[in-house]
Amino acid sequence: MLSSTADHLYWMARSMERAENTARMLDVTYRMSLLKQTVAEPHHEWRAMLSISGLHEDFEARYDEPSADNVMHFMALDEKNPGSIYNSIFSARENARAIRGAITSEMWEALNHTWLEMRQIHAEGIAEDGVSPFFEWVKERSHLSRGIAHGTLLRDDTFRFLRLGTFLERADNTARILDVKYHILLPSLSDVGGAADYYQWGALLRSVSGFESYRKVYRDLITPTRVAELLILRPDMPRSLTACMNEVNRLVQEINGPRSSELVRRCGLLSGELRYGSIDGIFARGLHEYLSDFLERIYELGDLINTTYFWSTDELPPALFGALPPAALSFNMPSSSQLMA
Amino acid sequence: MKPAYDEMLDPAGQVRPSYQGFASWLDSTTPEFIARKREEADLAFHRVGITFAVYGEEAGKERLIPFDIVPRIIPAVEWKRVEAGLRQRVKALNAFLHDIYHGQEILKAGRIPAAQVLNNSQYRAEMAGVDVPGQTYAHIAGVDLVRADHGDKSGEYFVLEDNLRTPSGVSYMLEDRKMMMRLFPDLFARMAVAPVEHYPDLLLDNLRSVAPAGVLNPNVVLLTPGQFNSAYFEHAFLAQQMGIELVEGNDLFVRDNTVFMRTTQGPQRVDVIYRRIDDDFLDPLAFRKDSVLGVPGIFSAYRAGRVTLANAIGTGIADDKAMYIHVPEMIRFYCGEEPILSNVPTWELAKPDDRKYVLEHLAELVVKEVHGSGGYGMLVGPTSSKEEIEAFRAKILAAPETYIAQPTLALSTCPTYVDSGVAPRHIDLRPYVLSGKEITMVPGGLTRVALKEGSLVVNSSQGGGTKDTWVLEN
Numbered sequence: 046m047l048s049s050t051a052d053h054l055y056w057m058a059r060s061m062e063r064a065e066n067t068a069r070m071l072d073v074t075y076r077m078s079l080l081k082q083t084v085a086e087p088h089h090e091w092r093a094m095l096s097i098s099g100l101h102e103d104f105e106a107r108y109d110e111p112s113a114d115n116v117m118h119f120m121a122l123d124e125k126n127p128g129s130i131y132n133s134i135f136s137a138r139e140n141a142r143a144i145r146g147a148i149t150s151e152m153w154e155a156l157n158h159t160w161l162e163m164r165q166i167h168a169e170g171i172a173e174d175g176v177s178p179f180f181e182w183v184k185e186r187s188h189l190s191r192g193i194a195h196g197t198l199l200r201d202d203t204f205r206f207l208r209l210g211t212f213l214e215r216a217d218n219t220a221r222i223l224d225v226k227y228h229i230l231l232p233s234l235s236d237v238g239g240a241a242d243y244y245q246w247g248a249l250l251r252s253v254s255g256f257e258s259y260r261k262v263y264r265d266l267i268t269p270t271r272v273a274e275l276l277i278l279r280p281d282m283p284r285s286l287t288a289c290m291n292e293v294n295r296l297v298q299e300i301n302g303p304r305s306s307e308l309v310r311r312c313g314l315l316s317g318e319l320r321y322g323s324i325d326g327i328f329a330r331g332l333h334e335y336l337s338d339f340l341e342r343i344y345e346l347g348d349l350i351n352t353t354y355f356w357s358t359d360e361l362p363p364a365l366f367g368a369l370p371p372a373a374l375s376f377n378m379p380s381s382s383q384l385m386a
Numbered sequence: 387m388k389p390a391y392d393e394m395l396d397p398a399g400q401v402r403p404s405y406q407g408f409a410s411w412l413d414s415t416t417p418e419f420i421a422r423k424r425e426e427a428d429l430a431f432h433r434v435g436i437t438f439a440v441y442g443e444e445a446g447k448e449r450l451i452p453f454d455i456v457p458r459i460i461p462a463v464e465w466k467r468v469e470a471g472l473r474q475r476v477k478a479l480n481a482f483l484h485d486i487y488h489g490q491e492i493l494k495a496g497r498i499p500a501a502q503v504l505n506n507s508q509y510r511a512e513m514a515g516v517d518v519p520g521q522t523y524a525h526i527a528g529v530d531l532v533r534a535d536h537g538d539k540s541g542e543y544f545v546l547e548d549n550l551r552t553p554s555g556v557s558y559m560l561e562d563r564k565m566m567m568r569l570f571p572d573l574f575a576r577m578a579v580a581p582v583e584h585y586p587d588l589l590l591d592n593l594r595s596v597a598p599a600g601v602l603n604p605n606v607v608l609l610t611p612g613q614f615n616s617a618y619f620e621h622a623f624l625a626q627q628m629g630i631e632l633v634e635g636n637d638l639f640v641r642d643n644t645v646f647m648r649t650t651q652g653p654q655r656v657d658v659i660y661r662r663i664d665d666d667f668l669d670p671l672a673f674r675k676d677s678v679l680g681v682p683g684i685f686s687a688y689r690a691g692r693v694t695l696a697n698a699i700g701t702g703i704a705d706d707k708a709m710y711i712h713v714p715e716m717i718r719f720y721c722g723e724e725p726i727l728s729n730v731p732t733w734e735l736a737k738p739d740d741r742k743y744v745l746e747h748l749a750e751l752v753v754k755e756v757h758g759s760g761g762y763g764m765l766v767g768p769t770s771s772k773e774e775i776e777a778f779r780a781k782i783l784a785a786p787e788t789y790i791a792q793p794t795l796a797l798s799t800c801p802t803y804v805d806s807g808v809a810p811r812h813i814d815l816r817p818y819v820l821s822g823k824e825i826t827m828v829p830g831g832l833t834r835v836a837l838k839e840g841s842l843v844v845n846s847s848q849g850g851g852t853k854d855t856w857v858l859e860n
Contacts, residue, residue, distance in 0.1 A: 048648045049637050143613050146626035154433055161432075202650060303652045354650040 046202045050147050052355040057140035058210030064133035065187035066218035072180040073252030080244050091116040097225045134163045149197040159186040209296045216289035217343050223276050224336040253284045274324040290316040308353045390796035391541040404461040407577045423569045452851035454802045458833040465857045471726030476527050476819045479704045481720035483523035487513045497719050498712045510700035518698050519596045525696035527819040528553025533798035544730045550705040552662045556818050557620035559832040562854040578859040580829035586627035588826050595822035596694050597657045604657035607631045611663050611679045640683030643690045658694045665699050707756040707790050736787040744791040748775050751791045768794050812836045814844050829857035
């Protein structure tokens with residue numbers, strides 16, 4: 046497959062997955078903010094939302110206070126925010142447009158339709174009672190594109206690069222959401238139990254579609270440790286770090302290629318550590334430290350995917366390479382990690 | 387001026403035989419049904435994203451090319467003659483291109499003034515002596531035909547121009563047919579319409595047939611300037627339909643006079659490039675140095691016969707408007723035959739007598755830039771204001787040799803849905819002629835329609851629309 050095609054497929058999937066995850070994060074924050082009793086500081090959860098995405102500086106430069114309205118507008122509709130849902134959908138559509146010959150027409154039409162509707166929503170704005178339906182819409186459109194990919198694409202590298210983008214982005218987002226929510230919800234590890242806790246953890250689980258799964262797996266009270274275990278270590282939980290990394294690990298082995306040995310090695314290592322990890326071990330090290338390290342490694346994997354498959358600079362004559370910075374030629378979005386830096 | 391030749395109705399207002407099936411079907415429908423179908427077509431085109439980018443004023447915007455549901459119908463016998471004429475013409479044009487880059491026999495024989503060829507900016511001296519597979523240069527030709535009453539001939543086909551560089555529009559031909567079959571399946575059950583859907587197969591076969599010698603299983607790619615090009619949709623569409631890679635300049639690189647594409651599995655050799663980039667931008671080492679669209683070194687690989695470019699470099703000399711007047715002579719010289727399709731009478735403003743005549747009759751004529759295309763930079767005398775004509779006169783006087791003029795042909799009309807109902811609108815026809823081991827084409831081509839009342843300019847960039855084109859099989 047052409048390197049540039051693979052690049053677009055990967056970013057198309059990442060962007061759509063990011064739109065979905067941003068909607069999920071906003072949704073949980075919105076729900077949590079309705080449960081006022083646990084929060085002392087005003088706009089506490091919205092501030093946290095901004096720090097999840099590493100976009101607080103951009104936000105502060107253009108908005109006054111991190112109120113629900115402001116943050117939701119910034120994260121959902123703001124065309125100047127590269128990480129907004131609006132821009133994620135734009136990027137998914139533009140990447141698809143660049144390779145519409147490589148994907149099925151159903152896929153392109155669905156993404157194009159999503160973008161046309163997004164533009165409409167952007168023009169009309171979102172009313173108070175439209176907030177939840179909007180998040181639902183984003184999730185449904187993301188489910189739809191994934192479903193169409195599943196139902197219509199040949200199982201070749203096209204499909205694999207799409208999946209690679211999906212799972213790498215999802216791993217990144219699950220780690221972020223867990224990291225931030227965990228620290229908001231848990232000033233100290235002993236502070237467990239109580240009705241408010243139940244609702245807060247329930248909202249977190251729902252944001253990753255994990256509420257019912259938790260019930261099925263644990264058949265017991267919702268405890269922070271188990272939530273972390275579910276979202277990090279359970280291989281059967283489709284948004285857990287282990288599930289995502291298992292998928293990434295399988296994909297890079299299947300795609301393979303002449304330059305991929307280092308990528309295959311690092312993915313195997315990370316997925317092996319997750320597979321044989323224990324939640325006690327993770328807490329002993331410190332959850333935040335563990336997740337920060339995980340995010341760093343995901344970021345490095347993204348870099349390595351770039352050099353392994355997409356921009357093999359070794360074949361480019363130096364003069365040409367100087368004249369054509371790869372970033373100027375595609376619609377890639379900066380990753381969240383780059384935005385944080 | 388008497389009304390133009392109408393494709394559907396004869397001068398007495400009777401439906402022509404070719405349209406009788408369609409007309410009786412139309413009578414059996416209700417206006418509401420047609421309105422609903424037209425809306426459906428609009429929605430579907432938007433959803434599929436069949437759009438083109440507009441240059442200039444609204445740069446960056448995407449626009450839908452209007453689609454009209456009344457087909458342009460060509461009787462079988464009429465098409466047979468047109469097809470024979472197209473084959474003859476394209477064969478002669480390819481022979482001409484080979485000749486002027488080799489022995490230049492036609493110039494030696496004095497049939498075309500040598501200076502007009504050799505001093506033409508479209509003549510690529512770099513191509514002299516370069517052998518291309520099968521001596522084929524114009525692998526894909528989009529020959530624009532118009533139909534008009536002229537002299538004593540009724541509904542005569544004229545060649546307006548030969549597009550031999552990177553003719554576009556074929557995707558609309560294919561999408562228009564798909565749309566008509568989706569909207570009105572019953573119509574196709576009633577009438578024997580020749581299929582066009584196999585065009586991508588013919589094109590791929592054609593491209594494979596001109597691979598460099600010794601390549602058994604050629605890797606064919608389509609080279610596009612990228613998604614901001616107005617025809618990008620078509621590039622992507624054709625690549626997908628043929629199942630070949632759509633590449634941009636930076637996907638390719640040249641090493642050891644061989645072209646490779648950069649893939650996730652490492653470099654892969656490329657044998658045939660269907661390029662939709664103009665000569666000038668193809669190779670910054672050989673042509674425009676500032677081009678970022680091309681591939682450095684590709685011209686050298688091409689000269690060495692290691693890769694085939696379709697169309698070849700240097701075809702622009704043969705579809706140049708100054709060369710157009712000589713095509714009938716090329717047909718006589720290379721084929722030993724009289725031309726089947728007529729040229730539109732043309733005045734060259736480089737010639738003093740012609741110039742004098744044209745400047746005196748600007749209000750009646752169409753004046754075009756020799757190197758212009760896409761309906762930009764032209765004057766349609768009868769529909770222009772006095773001021774516009776005077777402004778254009780000044781442009782002509784500044785550089786007369788860069789213009790030609792033709793009589794304003796009353797292009798044939800075809801009934802078309804417009805705001806006020808159904809009304810006749812002027813149309814043209816662009817068949818796509820493929821040359822490789824042999825010459826092939828699908829019946830018909832793209833019919834473009836000028837949607838503004840009285841307008842003779844059918845270009846999509848100037849508000850033109852398209853229609854499905856039916857060649858009847860009986």
